[in-house]
Amino acid sequence: MATKAKKRAPRARGGVRAGVARLRRWAVRLVLGAAALVLLWVLAYRWIDPPTTPHAVSEGLRLGRLERTWVDMEQIAPVMARAAVAAEDANFCRHWGFDVDAIRDAIEDGGGRGASTISQQVVKNAFLWQGRSWPRKALETALTPVMEAMWPKRRILEVYLNIAEMGVGVFGVEAAARHHFGKAARDLSAREAARLAAILPSPRTRDPAAPTPASRRRAVMIEDGAATIRADGRAACFED
Structure with missing residues (x-):
């Protein structure tokens, strides 16, 4: 046995x-x-417009309403595209998804300011969830260069301008232009575009139609920055 x-x-x-x-x-x-x-999924969004985003769904459920209208880049005033880049990611055309200089500056600043590029924000908003967590940041870091390899810069910016939060329950530049200024995104002036871009870091607490003195000063800087990146070629990757 x-x-x-x-x-x-x-x-x-x-x-x-x-x-x-x-x-x-x-x-x-x-x-x-x-x-x-x-x-x-990432490849499909190169050609298919995202029907919604996790954050937009969450806000729609919370508020019971949502303002969002997709528009192609041709229906967005060029000054709006330049203003968004000047405000959020001036070196958008020169990096592959991560702005190393901005990251270095943020570290030297003690983490007091963000260094997320427009590409990183698109990945976070289109494919992931909000909030600060290591799993989300790890996925964002992995997917950003993948998206950059699959999409042209113009498409990245187009998606960004259509899914960015620009007010309470307001998503995308078309809805924001109509909500704040009563006009289409294609008709925005340079000043209006700069004021919209100025609220991007905190869209729920800032009103581009009635800016505070600080927001007004920031908008003036963004308007100047938008003109600068057009002149020095840093807008070439997303303009015809």
Whole structure:
């Protein structure tokens, strides 16, 4: 009997090892499958306009309403595109998703200011969730260069301008232009575009139609910055 028990033990251990190996293979397949689906999702949005975003859905449920109208880049005033870049990511045309200089400056500043590029914000808003957490930041860091490789810069900016929060329950530049100024995004003036861009860091607490003195000063700086990036070529990647 003892001999038979000894014979069964190696077989049992072998069965356990085989089961663990099968679980590992399935786990690898699931991870690879999930990664493939995410890559297809990112690639699809190069041509398909995102129907909504996780944050917009959340805000719609919270508020019971939502203002959002998608418009192509051709229907957005060029000054608006330049103002957004000047305000949020002046080197947008010169990086591959991460602005190393901005990151270095933020670190030297003690983390008191953000260094997220427009590309990072698109990844966060279109594919991920809001909030500060290491898992979200890790996914954002992994997906940003993937999106940059798959999409042209003009498309990245187009999506950004259509999904950015620009007021309480207001998403995208078309809805924001109509909500704050009573006009279409294509008709925005340079000053109005700069005032809209000035609220992007805190869209729920700032009103571009009635800016505070600080917001007004920031808008003037953004308007000057928009003219500068047009003159020095930093707007070339998203303008015809």
